[in-house]
Structures are given as structure tokens and as C-alpha cells.
Amino acid sequence: MDITNRTVFIAGGTSGIGLELARRFAAAGSTVIVGGRRTDLLDRIAAEGFATVxxxxxxxxxxxxARDTVLDGFPGLDTVVxxxxxxxxEDLRDPAHFEDAEKTVDTNLLxxxxxxxxxxxxLIGRGGGAVITVSSGIGFLPFPLMATYAASKAGVHAYTEALRAQLAGTGVEVAELVPPAVATTLGQSNPHALDLADFATEVMxxxxxxxxxxxxxxxxxxxxxxxxxxxxxxDLVAQRSQALAMLPGRRGDQT
Structure with missing residues (x-):
């Protein structure tokens, strides 16, 4: 992919990996539109020179x-992230986890x-472009403490595979970014998390x-x-299951 002359919309790019990739695409010469829910973060990002929505x-x-706003301002949009x-x-023994599970599926997969x-x-109408989805290493090797997160990211992987097959011949590329733990808000508690800048360099x-x-x-x-x-x-799932001891009342469990 030529990363030097694209028009890229990043949905969920107000922090972490998304914002770092926005900066990397811009530094490479592409035009980037950053989307997110929090207007305070969007204002800060706009001050860097990004278009926001x-x-x-x-x-x-x-x-x-958001789509209408982006396409009105950037009709040449060719890349969506x-x-x-x-x-x-989540404690799957406690049905109260369902609210978090529902929010996770609604955001990550739906x-x-x-x-x-x-x-x-x-993208189909313009005869080319790219969709970049974001799954997770946890979608392939579950982290039992975050069960629905893993399930949602496995779903993103499967959906991406189907999307690629269905868009074959349209000129639209489909790529899947599969991050491991990265030192962002979501992954900062993991001592093995990759440095964000190093991760972004390798991704680009x-x-x-x-x-x-x-x-x-x-x-x-x-x-x-x-x-x-x-x-x-x-063996790796068993190792990762040790984190279940963090849940209330689980410290003495055999995991």
C-alpha cells in the first residue's frame, strides 16, 4: 500500500494506537481525518492540524x-480504519458482567x-481503496480475564476474512491489523506491552x-x-488464566 498519498479516515483515532497511526500517516504525506466521541480530544487533535469528526x-x-461529513469534505477518501x-x-460466574459484554460487542464488532x-x-463506487480493521492477538489466543473482548476480536477477524472475499474484484483492499498488548490506556497494565512508537513504526x-x-x-x-x-x-491459555486470580473471591482458585 502506498501510505504517502492517501486520504484516511480513522474511526476511534482520538488516543492510543489510532492517534499514533494518524500521526504516522500524516507524516508520510497522507491526509487524515480523525473520528471519535469525545469533543475535547477532537479539539486537541484539530489543533495539531487534523480534520476531525x-x-x-x-x-x-x-x-x-460522520460518513456524510467526511465525504462532503474529502470526496477522494480512499482508506477507512x-x-x-x-x-x-469480566467474572463469567457473575451474570452482572453482561452489561460490559454487551457494550464490548456493540463497540468492537457491531x-x-x-x-x-x-x-x-x-469505496466500491470509486473503484478502489482500502479497509483496515483492527482485531487483536487476544482474538487468536484468548485472555480469559477479558472473555468478551477476545470473542469480539475473533469476530472482527472472521468478518474481515468474509469482507475480503466479498470485495474481491472491486479494487478495494481489506487488511487486518492484529495488535498484541501495546502500552496504551487499554494495555498499560501489561508489563510485556510493546512501546507504542516501536509498534507503530513496525505497522507502517x-x-x-x-x-x-x-x-x-x-x-x-x-x-x-x-x-x-x-x-x-x-500452555499459553493456562498461563494467561492465572490472571483470573485478580477477580474478587478467586485468589484461592486453581486456574
Whole structure:
């Protein structure tokens, strides 16, 4: 993918990985529009010189209004990144977790679908472009403490594969970014989280490859992506299950 002359909309780009990639695309020469829910963050990002738009990916009306605003201002839009995501620790023994589970699926999976649905007709109509979805290493190697997050990201992976098959022949590329733990708000408690700047550098190098990889896999996520193939899956899930001791009343459990 040529990353030097694109017009990129990043839904959920007001912090973390999304904002860092926005800055990297802009530094490479592309035009970037950043979307998010929080107007205070959008104001700060606009002060950096980015175009911004309010979007709540859990609200189909908001997504449609954001699409119209973006396409009115940037009719040459050729790249859409579906970055929005949330994740919560869950105790699956307690049905009270369902509210967090519902919010996670609505944002991570259905939010991805809403954004793709909004922009796909435009990309097909122009005869080319790219959709970049964002799944997670946790979608391939579950972290049992964040069960619905893992399930939602596995769903993003499967949906991305189907989208790529259905858009074949339209000129629209479909790539899936698969982050491991990265030192952002969501991953900062993980001592093994990758440095955000290092992660972004590796991602942009991979995105700039020709042809664009179907999956953007930095070195730090390969152990997650290929755990089943490499025969390490069961041991790694068992190791990651030790985090369940963080849940109230679980410290003495055998995990």
C-alpha cells in the first residue's frame, strides 16, 4: 500500500494506537481525518492540524452523519480504519458482567460493521481503496480475564476474512491489523506491552509493503497468531488464566 498519498479516515483515532497511526500517516504525506466521541480530544487533535469528526460507532445514525461529513469534505477518501474498541475484565460466574459484554460487542464488532457498511458503497463506487480493521492477538489466543473482548476480536477477524472475499474484484483492499498488548490506556497494565512508537513504526513498514499483507502482524503478536499451529496454545491459555486470580473471591482458585 502506498501510505504517502492517501486520504484516511480513522474511526476511534482520538488516543492510543489510532492517534499514533494518524500521526504516522500524516507524516508520510497522507491526509487524515480523525473520528471519535469525545469533543475535547477532537479539539486537541484539530489543533495539531487534523480534520476531525464526531462519531459514536454504537449509534448507526452517528456513523451515517460522520460518513456524510467526511465525504462532503474529502470526496477522494480512499482508506477507512475501524479502530474503535473497548475491553473490560469480566467474572463469567457473575451474570452482572453482561452489561460490559454487551457494550464490548456493540463497540468492537457491531461498531466495526457499522463503519464498514457506511463507507463500503463509496469505496466500491470509486473503484478502489482500502479497509483496515483492527482485531487483536487476544482474538487468536484468548485472555480469559477479558472473555468478551477476545470473542469480539475473533469476530472482527472472521468478518474481515468474509469482507475480503466479498470485495474481491472491486479494487478495494481489506487488511487486518492484529495488535498484541501495546502500552496504551487499554494495555498499560501489561508489563510485556510493546512501546507504542516501536509498534507503530513496525505497522507502517508492514502497511507500506507491496502487496499489502492481508494481516498486519508485528513480531510481538506472532506467538498469539500461531499458537495453535505451533502447539503452544493450551500452555499459553493456562498461563494467561492465572490472571483470573485478580477477580474478587478467586485468589484461592486453581486456574
Amino acid at each position: 464526531v462519531i459514536d460507532v454504537t449509534d448507526r445514525g452517528s456513523v451515517g452523519r 475501524t479502530m474503535s474498541g473497548v475491553g473490560f475484565p 461498531g466495526t460493521i457499522r463503519v464498514i457498511d457506511a463507507f463500503t458503497p463509496h 513498514d508492514l502497511l507500506g509493503s507491496q502487496p499489502t499483507p492481508h494481516e498486519i502482524l508485528v513480531k510481538g503478536v506472532l506467538m498469539h497468531r500461531w499458537a495453535e499451529r505451533d502447539g503452544t496454545y493450551d
